């Protein structure tokens with residue numbers, strides 16, 4: 438178990454005007470599962486490659502267990518990386534693939550055999566040991582690639598989208614396997630993914646990157662419930678959080694904000710008192726599908742809720758839920774409908790807003806407005 442500190446990491450590729458990493462600071466605790474997410478091109482792979490030593494950094498430092506490894510050769514860093522493409526040696530058997538790293542490090546044969554056996558057991562690939570990669574399924578190849586990394590017992594594992602070549606079912610299975618492996622071995626892992634669910638289910642903490650800058654670092658729950666800005670709020674969650682522009686008003690019973698459906702009907706939503714200094718001003722209301730449901734499906738304690746009637750524009754059944762689309766202040770907004778109480782498009786449905794869960798953003802700074 439090892440601890441990794443990324444201190445103000447900067448990276449500029451030669452010939453590229455813009456900095457790719459603009460000062461990334463992350464402390465990764467020993468045994469932590471850290472997931473990096475962000476849109477394509479935000480610098481996730483670059484950051485992983487700098488940790489592995491495959492790319493140099495322009496500024497900052499990478500500290501592993503208290504030792505600065507920033508300029509060390511990749512082979513001396515004791516870090517194992519599993520890529521999206523498994524990069525197995527095609528002419529070698531599974532056994533030889535797993536043993537290869539140990540062999541070139543000159544380990545005695547009986548130790549190599551022992552280690553290969555341990556890893557094969559762990560990943561349940563013992564029956565495949567004499568096969569060649571070409572004769573394995575994608576999921577099996579992925580396991581072998583992981584086996585190769587595990588056999589080395591490095592200080593840290595880096596996984597760069599290891600599951601993205603797998604079909605949906607296998608991906609879910611392998612996700613569970615990786616989670617089990619981490620629970621059992623308690624190794625330090627840095628893992629890149631595009632998959633929201635993978636990030637939410639695997640991570641101890643999630644780091645959200647955009648344009649080479651860290652936007653938020655927090656537990657999956659923190660990032661999901663209390664996104665620091667509009668970007669993080671829109672990036673995490675599927676379907677995404679909806680953003681509705683509203684004006685804060687002083688009502689008789691407290692602060693409120695009006696939302697209008699596309700048929701002209703409106704409802705005054707109660708909003709929290711920490712918005713008191715914004716009366717008369719616009720804020721952006723960030724609302725997730727599960728915060729708008731039918732009254733009969735509400736599970737909350739009925740404080741800070743509001744009801745209104747809205748026209749359902751589209752319904753999208755997902756299996757466990759139906760996602761329905763309505764319009765609020767000319768913005769598309771997703772709601773979660775229990776299939777036990779179905780609605781159809783064109784219908785007017787009574788919907789209930791759980792305002793305790795809703796978050797608010799400043800339209801200028803795009804930052805979440807936090808309670809004082």
Ligand SMILES: Nc1ncnc2c1ncn2[C@@H]1O[C@H](COP(=O)(O)OP(=O)(O)OP(=O)(O)O)[C@@H](O)[C@H]1O
Pocket residue numbers: 450451453457475476477478479480481482483484
């Ligand atoms: N070797 C390189 N030389 C020059 N520019 C590069 C190099 N590698 C990456 N870049 C640029 O750096 C930026 C970040 O790329 P990177 O691959 O790190 O992003 P990413 O977040 O991993 O993207 P994706 O999710 O698509 O894999 C991109 O603009 C990319 O074009």
